[in-house]
Amino acid sequence: MAAEAEGLEPQAAATEDAAGDATEAADAELCLLVGNRLSLDLYPGGCHRLLHLCAQQPPQLREVEFLQLSGHEDPQLLEATLTQVPRSLQRLRSLVLRGGQHWDVLGACLRGSLTTLPAGLSGLARLAHLDLSFNSLETLPACIPRMRGLSTLLLSYNHLSELPEALGALPSLTFLSVTHNHLQTLPIALGALSTLQRLDLSGNLLDTLPPEIGALSSLTELNLASNRLQSLPTSLVGLQSLRLLVLHSNLLTSVPTGLVHLPLLTRLDLRDNQLRDVPPELLDAPFVRLQGNPLGEALPASRSPPGAPVILEMPRLFLNSDVDSFPVTPQGCSVTLACGVRLQFPAGATVSPVNIQYRLWLPEPRLVPLGPHDSLLSGVLELQPHGVAFRQKVSLWLLFMPPRIRRCREVVVRTLSGDSWGDLDTHVEEEAPKRLWAHCQVPHFSWFLVVSRPVSNTCLVPPEGTLLCCSGYPGVKVTFPPGATEEPRSVCMQVVRMASRELRALLGEPEAAASPLLCLSQSGGPPGFLQPVTVQLPLPPGVTGLSLDRSCLHLLYRTPLEAAWDDITAQVALELTHLYARFQVTHFSWYWLWYTTKTCVQDLARKAWERLRLHRVNLIALQRRRDPEQVLLQCLPRDKVDATLRRLLDRYRGPEPSDTVEMFEGEKFFAAFEKGIDVDAERPDCVEGRVCFVFYSHLKNVKEVYVTTTLDRQVQAVRGQVSFYRGAVPEEVPEEAKAARQRKGMDTVWMATLPIKLPRLRGSEGLGQGRGPSLSLAPLNLGDAETGFLTQSNLLTVAGRLGPDWPAVALHLGLPYRELQRIRHEFRDDLDGQIRHMLFSWAERQAGQPGAVGLLLRALEQSDRLDIAEEVRAILELGRQKYKDSIQRTSLAPRGLDPADPAAPQSVESAQV
Numbered sequence: 001m002a003a004e005a006e007g008l009e010p011q012a013a014a015t016e017d018a019a020g021d022a023t024e025a026a027d028a029e030l031c032l033l034v035g036n037r038l039s040l041d042l043y044p045g046g047c048h049r050l051l052h053l054c055a056q057q058p059p060q061l062r063e064v065e066f067l068q069l070s071g072h073e074d075p076q077l078l079e080a081t082l083t084q085v086p087r088s089l090q091r092l093r094s095l096v097l098r099g100g101q102h103w104d105v106l107g108a109c110l111r112g113s114l115t116t117l118p119a120g121l122s123g124l125a126r127l128a129h130l131d132l133s134f135n136s137l138e139t140l141p142a143c144i145p146r147m148r149g150l151s152t153l154l155l156s157y158n159h160l161s162e163l164p165e166a167l168g169a170l171p172s173l174t175f176l177s178v179t180h181n182h183l184q185t186l187p188i189a190l191g192a193l194s195t196l197q198r199l200d201l202s203g204n205l206l207d208t209l210p211p212e213i214g215a216l217s218s219l220t221e222l223n224l225a226s227n228r229l230q231s232l233p234t235s236l237v238g239l240q241s242l243r244l245l246v247l248h249s250n251l252l253t254s255v256p257t258g259l260v261h262l263p264l265l266t267r268l269d270l271r272d273n274q275l276r277d278v279p280p281e282l283l284d285a286p287f288v289r290l291q292g293n294p295l296g297e298a299l300p301a302s303r304s305p306p307g308a309p310v311i312l313e314m315p316r317l318f319l320n321s322d323v324d325s326f327p328v329t330p331q332g333c334s335v336t337l338a339c340g341v342r343l344q345f346p347a348g349a350t351v352s353p354v355n356i357q358y359r360l361w362l363p364e365p366r367l368v369p370l371g372p373h374d375s376l377l378s379g380v381l382e383l384q385p386h387g388v389a390f391r392q393k394v395s396l397w398l399l400f401m402p403p404r405i406r407r408c409r410e411v412v413v414r415t416l417s418g419d420s421w422g423d424l425d426t427h428v429e430e431e432a433p434k435r436l437w438a439h440c441q442v443p444h445f446s447w448f449l450v451v452s453r454p455v456s457n458t459c460l461v462p463p464e465g466t467l468l469c470c471s472g473y474p475g476v477k478v479t480f481p482p483g484a485t486e487e488p489r490s491v492c493m494q495v496v497r498m499a500s501r502e503l504r505a506l507l508g509e510p511e512a513a514a515s516p517l518l519c520l521s522q523s524g525g526p527p528g529f530l531q532p533v534t535v536q537l538p539l540p541p542g543v544t545g546l547s548l549d550r551s552c553l554h555l556l557y558r559t560p561l562e563a564a565w566d567d568i569t570a571q572v573a574l575e576l577t578h579l580y581a582r583f584q585v586t587h588f589s590w591y592w593l594w595y596t597t598k599t600c601v602q603d604l605a606r607k608a609w610e611r612l613r614l615h616r617v618n619l620i621a622l623q624r625r626r627d628p629e630q631v632l633l634q635c636l637p638r639d640k641v642d643a644t645l646r647r648l649l650d651r652y653r654g655p656e657p658s659d660t661v662e663m664f665e666g667e668k669f670f671a672a673f674e675k676g677i678d679v680d681a682e683r684p685d686c687v688e689g690r691v692c693f694v695f696y697s698h699l700k701n702v703k704e705v706y707v708t709t710t711l712d713r714q715v716q717a718v719r720g721q722v723s724f725y726r727g728a729v730p731e732e733v734p735e736e737a738k739a740a741r742q743r744k745g746m747d748t749v750w751m752a753t754l755p756i757k758l759p760r761l762r763g764s765e766g767l768g769q770g771r772g773p774s775l776s777l778a779p780l781n782l783g784d785a786e787t788g789f790l791t792q793s794n795l796l797t798v799a800g801r802l803g804p805d806w807p808a809v810a811l812h813l814g815l816p817y818r819e820l821q822r823i824r825h826e827f828r829d830d831l832d833g834q835i836r837h838m839l840f841s842w843a844e845r846q847a848g849q850p851g852a853v854g855l856l857l858r859a860l861e862q863s864d865r866l867d868i869a870e871e872v873r874a875i876l877e878l879g880r881q882k883y884k885d886s887i888q889r890t891s892l893a894p895r896g897l898d899p900a901d902p903a904a905p906q907s908v909e910s911a912q913v
Contacts, residue, residue, distance in 0.1 A: 036065040036091075041098065044816060047073045047081040054088040064089050065126075071099035071112020071135045079118060086123040093128050095121075100134030100157065111157065117141035125149060128172070133157050145169050156180055156200075168192035179203045179223075180316075191215035202226050202246070214238040225249050225269070232256055240264070248272050248289070260285050291427050320858075325357040341381055342397040342437075349392045356445075357384040363449070364694050365666045365728070369414070369421045371453060372613060373496050375665060376696045377401045377411065378438075378450035386446055393441040397429070400438055400450035401698045408472035408497040410455050413440045416447045423451070452698070454494045454519075462488050470495045473516055475580060479534040486530065491588070494519040496612075503608060512604060513540035515581075515593035522588055532584035540595040545576040554601045555583060558590040558609075565592070565605040614662040615697045620645070621671075621722045621754040622652035627803060628758055629680065630867065633671050633722065634702040635663070635695055658724070658752030663695045668727030669751065673707055677720030677756055680708035680797070683874045684881060692727070704867045706801065709758055718758040724751040790853055794875055795843055798856075799835045801868045806835045812859035813842050 038053075038061075040046030046069055053061050067089060069081070078097075085092065099112020114135040121127075122143040129152045130144070137158040144153070145166035152175045160181040168189025173196055180203035191212030199216070202225040209224075214235025221244040229250040236245075237258030245259065248271040259268060260281045268285070270278075272292035282288050315333040317326055326335055332347040339360045361367055361380040368376055377400035398413060412423040424440040431437060438450045455472035461480045470476035473495050480491075496517035504510055515537045539545065543553075555572060556565045575582040581593055594601050616638045624630040632652055636644055641657050663669070670690040673679060678689060683705070685692045695701055709718045726749050790798075802809060810820055815838065827833035846852035853876065860869040 036063050037068075038064045038066065039068040041068040041070040041096065041101070042811065044814065046070055047077045050081050051084065054084040057088065061088060063091065065091050066094040066096075067092055068096040068098075070101060071097050071114045071132075072102055072110070073113070075113045075115065078114060079116075083118045083120060086120045090124075091126055092124050093126050094131075095124070095127060095129070096131040097135070098131055098133050099136075111136050117143050119143050122146035128152065130154070133177075140164055140167065148172065151175065153177070163187050163190070165189040171195065174198065174218075176200070186210055186213070188212050194218060197221070197241075199223070209233050209236075211235045217241065220244065220264075222246070234258070237262065243267070245269070248292075255282070257281060260288065324359060325355055327353055327355050329353045339379075339381075340399045342395075343442075344395040345390075346392045346394075349390045349394060351391065354385075354388065358382065359384075361447075363696060363699070365668075367447060368449060368666060368696075370451065370665060373454055375403065375452040375698055376449065377403060377452055377698050381448045383442075383445040383448070386444075388445050393443065395439065396442045396448065397437045397439050398448065398450050400436055402434055402436055403452040403698065405452075408455050408495065409452050411436075411438055411450060411452055413438050414449050414451045415442075415444075417444060423453075423456075454496045456492055456494050458490060458492045460488050461485055461491050468493055472497070473538065475536065475538045476516060476518060477536040478520065479536075480529075481531050481534070484529045484531040484533060490523045492521045492523070494521075512594070512596045512598070513542055514595070514605075514608070515540050518591045520585075520588035520591070528586045532586055534582055534584050535591065536580050536582045537591065537593050538580055539576075540593060543595045545578045545580075548576070548595065550574075552595050552597055553581075554594045554596070555581075556592040556594060556602065556605050558592075558605075565602045565609070567602055613664060615665065615695075616660050617663055617695070618660055619658040619724050619752045619754070620654065621756060622648060622654035623756065625651060625653055627801070629706050629708065630704060630801070631707055631722070631756065632702065632704050633691065633693075634700070635669070635693065636701070637697065654756075655754050658754060661751045665695070665697055667695045669693050669695060670725045670727055671703075671722055672725060673720060673722050673756065674753075675720040676709050676711050676718050677707050677722075677758065678709065680706040683871075684878045685874070690725070704870070706797075706871070707756070707758070713758060713761045715760075717760040720756045720758070721753050722756050723753040725749050726751060790856070790872065790875065794872075795839055796836070798868060798872065799832070799839050801871075802835050802839075802865070804831070805863055805865055806838055808863040809859050809865065810838050810842075812862045813855065815842060 038050070040049055043049065050067075050069070067085070069078070071078075073081075082097075085095075097112070097114055099110065099114065102110040112135040114132065115137060116139075117132075119142065121141075124147065126149060127147055128149055130147070130150060131152075131154040133154050133156040135158050137155065137160055140155075140160065140163060144150070145164065146169075148170070149172055150170055151172050153170075153173060154175075154177045156177050156179040158181050160178060160183060162183065162185060163178065165187045166189070167187060168191070170193065173193050175198040176193070176196060177198075177200040179200050183201065183204040183206055186201075186206065186209060188210050189212075190210065191214070193216060195218055196216050197218050198221040199219060200221075200223040202223045204227050206224065206227040206229060209229065209232065211233045212235070214233065214237070216239060218241055219239050220241050222239070222242060223244075223246040225246045226249040229247070229252055231252065232247075232255055234256050237256055239262065241264060242262050243264050244267050245265065246267075246269045247255075248269045250273050252270065252273040252275060255270065255275070255278065257279045259265070260279075266287055268282075268288045270282075270293065271289050275290065275293040276295060276297055278290065278293075278295065282290070315329075315331065317333055317335045319326060319335065319337050323338070326333075328345050328350055330348060330350055330352070332345045332349055335343045335345075335356075337343075337358060337360075341358075341360075359382045361382060363376055363380055367380045370376065378398055381398065396413070400411065403409060403411065410426075411428050412426045414421055414423050424442070427439045429437040429439050442448075455470065457468060457470055459466060459468045461468075461484065463483065463485060465480045465482040465484055468478045468480070468491060470493055476493070476495050478491070478493060496519070498514050498516055503514055504512060518535070518537060520535075539548070553569070553574070554567050555569045555574065557568045558565045572583040572585070585591070592605060594605060596604060598604060617635050618638055618641045620632075620634050620636065620641070622632045624632070632648070634644070636657075638660055645657070670687075670692055672690040679686055679691065683691070685703070691703060691705055693701060693703070709720070711718050807820055811817070820838070823834050823837055827837055843852075846855070853872075857869050857872060860866070860872065
């Protein structure tokens with residue numbers, strides 16, 4: 001008996017272990033049920049998990065109303081799983097089966113494997129939302145028209161060539177999206193969808209629309225962009241509820257005039273069509289967009305012989321952050337970069353395949369040429385190979401920060417052409433109130449950035465003379481008489497708006513008034529004119545030609561190479577009217593009309609010129625509440641400090657902002673930690689322990705750094721500080737900077753000092769390894785020398801930053817949920833041990849494999865830990881730079897690159913966000 005009992009013990013133990021594993025697995029899957037949502041699209045084996053839940057039938061499963069599955073599952077397994085859904089999730093209201101979560105080697109999204117749906121899904125009586133985007137559907141599943149309660153149907157990025165007539169039997173449908181498919185025609189029954197409010201059919205092959213589309217009485221938004229429409233049915237004028245009609249990038253040669261009379265229409269987008277003549281009602285309507293149409297141009301001669309092949313669809317590429325190049329073939333393509341930049345290469349732009357490389361540089365003065373009153377609105381995009389010629393112009397869209405002042409200013413894309421910078425013809429496209437695009441035609445590949453500048457007007461002055469007017473200030477004019485020049489020359493006018501209230505506040509002079517600031521320049525040619533040129537400026541506000549005192553009116557002149565303003569009133573003949581002053585000049589420069597009782601008007605103008613270019617800002621230093629070693633440093637405009645602090649103080653805490661300081665656009669400054677606190681990582685933007693910034697008024701000017709101390713925090717807290725110091729000033733404002741900084745009693749370098757406190761460590765916080773099983777790993781390196789290494793020390797730094805976010809990072813790294821549960825159990829009561837074990841066990845498996853560093857960066861970004869991802873990128877950039885330097889020291893790389901040459905950029909010193 002004893003022998004039998006002894007033999008049964010191992011079996012009983014095995015049975016108990018198996019039961020324990022099953023219980024643990026069941027508990028792990030129940031943890032996925034959060035309220036009435038079940039999201040399995042990001043978990044490996046999501047279908048297996050759902051099948052297991054359906055077999056167990058826990059009570060929580062019957063409450064699920066929102067279900068998400070990945071479209072990249074095995075097709076047979078996915079079909080078997082969906083077959084169980086109607087029986088087990090009878091309250092389901094939303095079903096998401098999206099693909100597009102995997103990418104190919106070029107960075108393009110891969111479609112899911114879903115090709116059909118089980119017929120039983122039509123039994124989901126409560127289903128109102130169905131998302132099948134980024135899959136491989138060629139026909140609409142037959143069960144969808146029988147889902148009578150469906151209100152939202154998303155079918156974008158599939159292979160649908162037609163929609164069935166049965167689609168018109170959905171009585172509750174309010175939103176239908178079938179973008180980027182292969183639709184050539186639309187069903188007549190589409191007009192029966194009387195409740196449809198939003199219809200998006202962009203990115204298809206539609207060349208006609210059925211007249212029945214005019215019966216959609218509830219339709220408020222209709223998007224037909226990027227199709228092949230040549231005409232529109234007149235029934236569209238019956239869409240009385242329509243608010244938004246998007247028809248850009250088609251082949252339209254005419255549009256119904258009645259569209260402009262739709263009572264609720266707020267936007268009619270007709271850009272990039274073939275409209276040559278439109279009704280006057282469309283030209284005058286403020287909500288109509290007609291850019292990119294050949295208005296008023298004659299029909300071109302046909303270049304293509306009859307029967308020439310037609311390219312059905314332009315390839316589209318979506319690049320992720322790990323890809324910095326892409327191919328372009330003669331077929332053309334549309335490319336969206338990870339940073340949001342879009343490019344479109346038309347068919348025939350290249351004769352042979354070309355590999356395009358790109359890089360987004362952080363702005364710094366040598367890459368950002370700005371005029372005296374310009375503001376930077378974006379980072380710097382570099383496209384290579386430089387100087388490459390295209391047979392057709394390439395379209396470029398750049399995201400930029402909305403300018404704070406728009407009156408009498410314009411947004412342009414600035415680029416380097418040869419040895420000089422120039423501005424391209426730019427159209428601003430508004431996707432949302434705070435999401436703006438600068439669209440231009442790119443003549444070459446070089447550096448590109450978005451700039452806000454005063455409104456500029458240019459004309460070509462012929463020998464016969466001409467008149468140049470300012471589009472921002474109609475009263476500002478320049479008259480060129482006949483004979484003013486022997487050869488035609490290009491003349492540019494810029495006018496800087498001067499608000500009287502702003503001027504008086506800057507100067508503290510309540511009686512001073514000034515006209516708009518006028519700049520006249522020319523490209524090439526002799527500096528002067530053969531005949532005097534007449535300039536007309538409006539009189540300063542509050543002054544009229546009938547009541548002014550001529551002794552108080554002064555005309556000031558400033559040459560570009562000088563920092564002083566000269567009073568030339570006595571040298572010119574001022575002709576005054578009721579509102580304007582006219583005078584004649586022979587040289588172009590800056591002109592300014594002042595009215596003041598002060599005798600030192602030149603000093604007033606110098607002071608105003610200086611202060612107009614200075615920005616009043618405050619400096620803040622905040623520590624993260626759950627991790628005081630993480631410090632946020634930011635330079636903010638004075639009027640945005642309160643709103644920013646209200647948004648940050650639930651996650652950060654720190655001292656009051658600094659006193660107001662003044663800075664120039666493009667000015668460098670530094671943050672130095674002092675009194676026992678140092679930066680805790682090697683960063684390419686950290687020079688001699690100081691974190692480098694470059695101030696741009698419209699960018700965020702923010703960095704998050706980790707700090708450490710050599711003092712013993714177990715004994716007492718460390719009370720340190722961070723001080724901000726001025727650096728180099730942009731070259732174009734040396735005299736103004738000197739005058740602004742050399743004020744009596746002011747330090748010319750120091751700006752502000754804010755306290756930083758690292759709290760005392762208590763208990764186990766100061767232990768290196770903590771409790772739990774120890775972790776011993778061989779030295780490892782992820783990555784390679786050219787792309788950058790992550791060493792064991794770097795991974796320890798990352799582990800120390802993760803905190804309670806480590807499970808989300810682990811899931812995005814591909815670790816199974818059961819392994820997370822095991823790590824939690826093995827290192828219970830030791831958060832640091834859990835994080836280190838997870839990260840290093842994953843790193844050991846990835847050692848020597850390509851793409852491991854990119855996988856870690858994506859996992860950090862998907863887990864909303866952008867601060868750690870930025871630090872990892874800084875470590876990689878520093879490693880790459882050291883690798884390049886070592887190659888040059890061993891004479892393995894060519895020398896002679898000029899560091900000041902934009903064609904050989906150095907590592908970026910700034911790290912704006």
